Amino acid sequence: QQQVKQSPQSLIVQKGGISIINCAYENTAFDYFPWYQQFPGKGPALLIAIRPDVSEKKEGRFTISFNKSAKQFSLHIMDSQPGDSATYFCAAKARSFGNEKLTFGTGTRLTIIP
Amino acid sequence: NAGVTQTPKFQVLKTGQSMTLQCAQDMNHEYMSWYRQDPGMGLRLIHYSVGAGITDQGEVPNGYNVSRSTTEDFPLRLLSAAPSQTSVYFCASSPLRTRTYEQYFGPGTRLTVT
Secondary structure (H helix, E strand, O other), X not given: OOOEEEEOOEEEEXXXXXXXXXXXXXXXXXXXXXXXXXXXXOOOEEEEEEOOOOOEEEEXXXXXXXXXXXXXXXXXXXXXXXXXXXXXXXXEEEOOOOOOOEEEOOOEEEEEEO | OOOEEEEOOEXXXXXXXXXXXXXXXXXXXXXXXXXXXXXXXXXXXXXEEEEOOEEEEOOOOOOEEEOXXXXXXXXXXXXXXXXXXXXXXXXXXXOOOOOOOOOEEOOOEEEEEO
């Protein structure tokens, strides 16, 4: 049972374009939604995260949009660059004191072409 | 700080063999976890620990054992390797009771079971 559904599985975007990756969840106990970025041969690393009390969070060219009523959130990469080519995972964490368990989506392989 | 380290980087096992994947962190993080990454499946939690002496099962624990005798180390044992355990394994750690919940991942161990 996939608790966090991620799409698309792969994405090709031209340099300078906007990359958009979407995630949806069912568990209303989730209260923290991070995105992780993974380069080939490396472990994932935290990129940006949001809590459901805000609808948008922006850090540089990366923005998370959050729709609590639809239980969806998405990652937008503005002015996409070849260096953004990586696999992106959305994730969710349930409201639970002292427990850091993350549930990950299935990942999106992003390729930025010149 | 070395962060999260994993050994070995690569391993080939025959069906039925046992082995231990090592994970260590030098950030004094209470929470440590093991994930496996398979194409199209994302990152799936195998086992996790919230402190020395405390471990619990994740989403896919069968065939794996863990122990946590110190804060720094969290080894993953494969009891009798099966081809279905061919995967890339990541160890991660994070502090507890913070607002960032960032998990720090190691570089991974690529395991092939023949």
